[in-house]
Amino acid sequence: MVEVTMADPVNTAASGKTVLTVENLQAWYGESHILHGIDFNVKAGEVVTLLGRNGAGKTTTLKSVMGIIGKRTGSINFEGQEISKAQSDKIAKLGIAFCPEERGIFASLDVRENLMLPPTIRPGGLSLDAIFELFPNLKERLNSQGTKLSGGEQQMLAIGRILRTGARFLMLDEPTEGLAPVIIQQIGHTIARLKSEGFTILLVEQNFRFAATVADRYYIVEHGKIIDGFANAELPQNMEKLHTYLGV
Amino acid sequence: MSINLQALFAQLLVGLINGSFYALLSLGLAVIFGMLNIINFAHGALYMMGAFAAYFLLNVLNIGYWPALIVAPLAVGIFGMILERTMLKWISGLDHLYGLLLTFGMALIIQGVFQNYFGSSGLPYAIPDLLKGGMNLGFMFLPIYRGWVVIFSLIVCILTWYLIERTRLGANLRAATENPTLVRAFGINVPRMITLTYGLGVGLAALAGVLSAPINQVRPLMGADLIIVVFAVVVIGGMGSIMGSIITGFALGIVEGLTKYFYPEASNTVVFVLMVLVLLIKPSGLTGRAA
Numbered sequence: 033m034v035e036v037t038m039a040d041p042v043n044t045a046a047s048g049k050t051v052l053t054v055e056n057l058q059a060w061y062g063e064s065h066i067l068h069g070i071d072f073n074v075k076a077g078e079v080v081t082l083l084g085r086n087g088a089g090k091t092t093t094l095k096s097v098m099g100i101i102g103k104r105t106g107s108i109n110f111e112g113q114e115i116s117k118a119q120s121d122k123i124a125k126l127g128i129a130f131c132p133e134e135r136g137i138f139a140s141l142d143v144r145e146n147l148m149l150p151p152t153i154r155p156g157g158l159s160l161d162a163i164f165e166l167f168p169n170l171k172e173r174l175n176s177q178g179t180k181l182s183g184g185e186q187q188m189l190a191i192g193r194i195l196r197t198g199a200r201f202l203m204l205d206e207p208t209e210g211l212a213p214v215i216i217q218q219i220g221h222t223i224a225r226l227k228s229e230g231f232t233i234l235l236v237e238q239n240f241r242f243a244a245t246v247a248d249r250y251y252i253v254e255h256g257k258i259i260d261g262f263a264n265a266e267l268p269q270n271m272e273k274l275h276t277y278l279g280v
Numbered sequence: 281m282s283i284n285l286q287a288l289f290a291q292l293l294v295g296l297i298n299g300s301f302y303a304l305l306s307l308g309l310a311v312i313f314g315m316l317n318i319i320n321f322a323h324g325a326l327y328m329m330g331a332f333a334a335y336f337l338l339n340v341l342n343i344g345y346w347p348a349l350i351v352a353p354l355a356v357g358i359f360g361m362i363l364e365r366t367m368l369k370w371i372s373g374l375d376h377l378y379g380l381l382l383t384f385g386m387a388l389i390i391q392g393v394f395q396n397y398f399g400s401s402g403l404p405y406a407i408p409d410l411l412k413g414g415m416n417l418g419f420m421f422l423p424i425y426r427g428w429v430v431i432f433s434l435i436v437c438i439l440t441w442y443l444i445e446r447t448r449l450g451a452n453l454r455a456a457t458e459n460p461t462l463v464r465a466f467g468i469n470v471p472r473m474i475t476l477t478y479g480l481g482v483g484l485a486a487l488a489g490v491l492s493a494p495i496n497q498v499r500p501l502m503g504a505d506l507i508i509v510v511f512a513v514v515v516i517g518g519m520g521s522i523m524g525s526i527i528t529g530f531a532l533g534i535v536e537g538l539t540k541y542f543y544p545e546a547s548n549t550v551v552f553v554l555m556v557l558v559l560l561i562k563p564s565g566l567t568g569r570a571a
């Protein structure tokens with residue numbers, strides 16, 4: 033296993049304690065062994081980004097933390113609690129919210145119902161008005177069927193609905209995938225804004241140019257393992273390595 | 281041919297009554313199918329248990345019709361939830377065939393037990409005093425109890441539709457029907473919701489059983505006979521839609537009634553003929569989603 037050491041990021045509010053520690057996480061889909069020992073951590077207030085090629089295991093890592101991968105071993109510690117054996121509804125109630133790669137907008141629900149679906153788990157979530165301020169489009173489309181929205185609007189809905197719940201730890205799986213540049217920008221602003229309000233964010237991205245605008249630290253996932261990691265400040269000297277890792 | 285309005289309306293009323301039972305039962309089947317992905321062959325047996333529950337309440341505990349309308353569906357609904365927790369839960373995610381075989385087996389066992397104790401003949405259940413007698417509407421004579429069954433069933437169907445399509449709880453249910461994994465990952469206890477949904481569907485069947493007790497008597501096989509037609513109704517309407525199953529239920533009851541008047545020889549088969557036609561033309565049913 034590759035030992036990953038890194039300097040603490042300098043330019044962030046993330047002086048906080050570690051909220052998520054993942055150690056030797058292994059995961060399976062049926063018989064196929066996908067994660068082979070994932071180690072990383074996220075500190076309070078940070079934006080941490082998992083980078084890696086398609087099929088590297090980034091989504092599987094988020095799903096394992098969320099408790100929706102049937103077979104997983106190793107340790108996942110969230111705010112002092114071991115959650116690697118917990119069911120996903122229990123994990124959600126601890127304050128982890130998940131925005132899946134496929135967005136997961138419900139066709140049989142209108143936009144308002146989609147937005148109101150995740151239950152409030154504790155006080156302190158964003159009000160509907162605050163969400164509409166971030167994503168004005170949603171307000172106009174409240175009565176539309178969820179899946180009638182454009183891809184960008186669906187992504188806003190998928191992010192917006194998890195901001196209501198009071199969860200302070202957000203996992204966003206490729207929120208910019210397939211979206212137009214202006215919408216990517218809007219999502220970038222949103223992430224920056226959430227960070228400034230103290231949310232902790234675990235982000236998965238293929239688009240590291242986008243990630244560079246919001247992330248404090250990066251981990252590189254390859255073949256179900258974390259093979260490298262560095263802070264945003266160290267991005268320039270790691271650029272060449274990064275190109276090799278991501279094959280771009 | 282000259283039309284005898286009295287007789288026509290009488291058959292229409294019979295059709296509406298049957299339609300009420302079709303609607304309540306196929307509605308429950310649709311709710312259960314949406315959430316559990318199970319074709320609940322035990323539905324007829326649970327309907328029968330609703331009628332027997334009303335019978336026991338009256339003859340053992342001296343609890344009459346009106347409380348039975350609530351107590352019997354609750355009791356049978358709880359029995360259904362126990363079935364879900366102890367048996368159906370274990371076959372979730374497997375092929376439809378497993379659910380079909382398991383619930384069919386449950387139906388045979390439940391019906392067998394009741395037949396063992398009560399034989400096959402019917403037990404009487406009196407119409408409650410308040411609903412005895414009839415009304416002359418001018419164009420026909422309406423037995424009050426029958427009018428009550430139609431109106432009350434319609435109200436229950438519409439309330440159930442409202443619960444599922446227009447409330448917060450219903451939104452959770454619809455979402456969990458689409459993507460239970462994600463709904464659970466939002467912190468909603470989906471397994472509990474599945475159990476309650478089965479309880480709701482079973483409760484509707486039991487309610488239909490209570491309603492039918494004063495009309496059809498209480499018999500161990502009363503559900504077995506009815507459920508065959510109800511499955512044809514479900515095939516015609518499609519499993520996909522709540523409103524679809526309500527409308528199809530009432531509509532087919534009326535079609536049956538009209539057939540009984542115009543061409544009585546076909547009245548027992550018309551629903552099945554329609555089923556075959558629908559299967560040939562639109563296999564997912566009139567309102568159903570493609571499987």
Ligand SMILES: Nc1ncnc2c1ncn2[C@@H]1O[C@H](COP(=O)(O)OP(=O)(O)O)[C@@H](O)[C@H]1O
Nearest residue numbers: 061064066084085086087088089090091092093
């Ligand atoms: N539901 C699944 N069943 C079986 N294998 C899967 C499933 N989902 C993903 N995989 C496999 O797991 C590996 C990692 O997938 P994933 O975590 O989605 O990668 P990434 O998000 O990094 O692109 C891939 O090889 C993929 O083919």
Ligand SMILES: [Mg+2]
Nearest residue numbers: 090091092133
């Ligand atoms: Mg992925």
